Amino acid sequence: MKIINIVGARPNFMKIAPIQREMVKHRQIHPVLLHTGQHYDEKMSKLFFEDLEMPQPDIYLGVGSGTHAQQTAKIMIEFEKVIEAKKPDLILVVGDVNSTAACSMVAAKMGVKIAHVEAGLRSFDRTMPEEINRIVTDALSDFLFVTEKSGMENLQREGISDKKIFFTGNVMIDSLVYFMQKAENSDILHQLRLNGQPYVLITLHRPSNVDVRENFVNLLDAFAEIEKELSIVFPIHPRSRKMMHQFGLDKKASKMKNLKLLDPIGYLDFMQLMRRAKLVLTDSGGIQEETTYLGIPCLTMRENTERPVTIEIGTNILIGSDTEKVVTETKKILRGDVKNGMIPELWDGRAAERIVNILVEKYN
Ligand code: UD1
Numbered sequence: 001m002k003i004i005n006i007v008g009a010r011p012n013f014m015k016i017a018p019i020q021r022e023m024v025k026h027r028q029i030h031p032v033l034l035h036t037g038q039h040y041d042e043k044m045s046k047l048f049f050e051d052l053e054m055p056q057p058d059i060y061l062g063v064g065s066g067t068h069a070q071q072t073a074k075i076m077i078e079f080e081k082v083i084e085a086k087k088p089d090l091i092l093v094v095g096d097v098n099s100t101a102a103c104s105m106v107a108a109k110m111g112v113k114i115a116h117v118e119a120g121l122r123s124f125d126r127t128m129p130e131e132i133n134r135i136v137t138d139a140l141s142d143f144l145f146v147t148e149k150s151g152m153e154n155l156q157r158e159g160i161s162d163k164k165i166f167f168t169g170n171v172m173i174d175s176l177v178y179f180m181q182k183a184e185n186s187d188i189l190h191q192l193r194l195n196g197q198p199y200v201l202i203t204l205h206r207p208s209n210v211d212v213r214e215n216f217v218n219l220l221d222a223f224a225e226i227e228k229e230l231s232i233v234f235p236i237h238p239r240s241r242k243m244m245h246q247f248g249l250d251k252k253a254s255k256m257k258n259l260k261l262l263d264p265i266g267y268l269d270f271m272q273l274m275r276r277a278k279l280v281l282t283d284s285g286g287i288q289e290e291t292t293y294l295g296i297p298c299l300t301m302r303e304n305t306e307r308p309v310t311i312e313i314g315t316n317i318l319i320g321s322d323t324e325k326v327v328t329e330t331k332k333i334l335r336g337d338v339k340n341g342m343i344p345e346l347w348d349g350r351a352a353e354r355i356v357n358i359l360v361e362k363y364n
Pocket of ligand 1: 009010011038039040041044065066096097098099129130205237239242285
């Protein structure tokens, strides 16, 4: 069984790593690793391959950035040639980035089966590009591997046959479990002079938060209040860095003496920063899940989430992007008013094993 495993953007790497590792254990599977090049900066891509001990991609499409249509189209054109040449039996895609949907569309039209890992998540907000990618990919997939129960319900409601849906747990958590010990060796806290010090960890990159000046300013105002009390560590996404500069906000950020604005950091350093943080403020999808697993308080600066289990039983709270709300919710946690969470079902480090076993068993 020849399977092309697809990665494109930063949040894909830690999802594919455990799957690729599991696949090589099976004689009947020949995994091929393809990187679309949606993310290409060393710190957004290469660093993750190293940290996650991934093999070099067998195929690199080098598509780079662009508008959604440009990026999706470029991936489709290049990926069609790959399918033509390699004739895979199946492609495996993860998550909800443009690479995920683009490769799925190509495979579906060429009669190649598709496995979607992290299927069924819905924010019910079609202004998010990821929501469109999720809907398209799920509609075209033959194997839908789901991380939380809400995903099963969403897919059933959309009329997808039960036979295609498998509740297998969360591969992102597989990586977290696998690399937990190794992350302890990271000296990022020492480098930032934060050993034993309390700090808030922030990530921010959603277009709704950083592509609109007013929203970005509101959040920076909130950070300015928070940094009066304790340090903030903010590894900044290239999109946000670019927008901060375009909006003339660099000075506003540099005035905050307790704000440590960093270039994007690797997987292991980031895991270590999450584990020792007082709380995490984020608009990421995956970080809501990782903090729930680690039991670290998470405030999500969005109006909705496609990962409701992190709210229902995890440590996550949705707070939107209003300045005052961000500040008050942060201060609540700093005062010790912390939501206790539990680890969701099947987030146990063995999701990739379940997925690969199902593929081996059901494929023929
Ligand atoms: C993408 C995903 C998003 C995911 C995020 C994680 C889509 C629609 N979005 O968003 O779901 O949460 O990745 O990081 O697929 N850039 C660089 N270097 C890079 C990559 C990007 O400088 O290596 C800059 C470019 O200016 C680019 C911008 O970031 O135009 C946005 O990159 P893009 O891949 O389009 O979307 P992300 O915001 O990264």
